Amino acid sequence: MEVSLNHPASNTTSTKNNNSAFFYFESCQPPSPALLLLCIAYTVVLIVGLFGNLSLIIIIFKKQRKAQNFTSILIANLSLSDTLVCVMCIHFTIIYTLMDHWIFGDTMCRLTSYVQSVSISVSIFSLVFTAVERYQLIVNPRGWKPSVTHAYWGITLIWLFSLLLSIPFFLSYHLTDEPFRNLSLPTDLYTHQVACVENWPSKKDRLLFTTSLFLLQYFVPLGFILICYLKIVICLRRRNAKVDKKKENEGRLNENKRINTMLISIVVTFGACWLPRISSMSSLTGIMRC
Template sequence: MEDSPDAGRIIQDHRNLHNWTNKSVGDNDDELPLYMKFNDGHRLSIAAYSVLLVFSAVANMTVLVLLVKRKRVQPSRINTMLMHLAIADLMVTFLIMPLEIVWAYTVQWLAGDAMCRIMSFFRTFGLYLSSFILCCLSIDRYYAVMKPLQLVNLDRRERLMILGAWIGAAICSAPQIYIFHLEHHPAITWYWQCVSFNIFPNTYYELAYNIFVLMAMYALPLVVVLFSYSSILLEIFRRTRNPGYADGVTRSSLAFLGRAKIRTLKMTIIIVLVFFVCWTPYQVMCIWYWYDGVTALKVDARIQKVLLQIEVYQVST
């Protein structure tokens, strides 16, 4: 069986096993489909994830150490949440990235069924946790500016939000343990892969789960971030332009609000743009694949891999 002319355009990935049934029992092992052999797509993944692993490890370890030192000197809710965000990033760095590197090198899954399920859980856990902690940060800033009179039991609320982020990430990732499992090729019995075959009764159930992942990991956090920081920015503009408010504050307070407005505007633009730019392209690719998988699979494999790596990079930094 020779590779088709479009083989370079179809995603060349060890987990893309949509055409297992195209391989007959009599085929020679040396004539495996391109996606079942070590190819340029795997080399790209190994190189990219290796660079990201080193950079992300150094950056996040440095940030975590600085936050721990700062927390000892001047404890604050923001520092605590940023510490948990750094921990979530490090989980992506030291769990997802090494997994992707080794998996790309071996092509097939060699670690057994239990490890397939466990690592499938952690492949999404770090991503969920990072998104949920980002929501906690946004909500905390929202209450600090919009509802300052409700700033009671701050430490308790902070602990509850962080605990909720961890528990929520675990609950959202739990289906991965059931969905992913080890399965061998129907014809090439020595080829084992960690897949989600034969789990969903039909494609509608699979689509429903994928939509849930999209909403929980991407859409909901994006809405929370947009709403929180947009509300904060509008409130700061309102305060600085309200004559009644200005009469009761000093010039220094107004100057502080002016600086706060600029800082908040910058923070809003950076957070929203980074989240949107890094996450949206890959999510759009996923939606395209669900809607029209045949056409989506014709997108250059390198583009698909780069989109995923950009998303992982954003989460891990």
């Protein structure tokens, strides 16, 4: 049975029990200053994430109701998925890091990992739809133009696909005391404690799922987005090269540049920040690690 842990801590290899896929805790416990900094970082992310994302959603749907467009609605959807992570995942992770064992029950164990995967999927596919909209608007302005209605239909499809894609996370995570069975600690601090771990029938099943997830949730969408924006950049450069430009066209071109710069920054930041998490989810070791 392939088992892996959704846990911030890690350990050295166990030689006492060949059937165990876990490690000892003693040699890999984070020092107090590092743990404090980690908790402070999580807390800052939680506060800024909640305040920033909720503020953006309110601005888009309340103050700019008449100015809503395809892009603004998808950006609001991005903020909603990030807010979901703040509400459902971050504070559980902070407590899990501090306590070193899971206290929230089996349902929350499954749900936190599931919600995090759903959020990643919603974010990346929202960026894909946004890239398509920018491509149509700039490269193919006389073609199909995505509307606000299309945005809501797109969001519905994004959430349905993301919820289905992440189901294996909900099914595979469970509670177990296996990581604590062979601890050589002088106290019974971890007696009867459990960890929230990922449990697969075999390494082959885990490899198949994580590889598919990496392709569908990260590599293919980001590749598609980069191609769209590359074509957009080429198109804008060609338009800039034209000598005969009216002032109003030049203003519109500058506005498109500003929006594209913002969206490209979002994509680059998303790709850079989520790559470590995606890589850890796709890890083939299936064990607890630092």
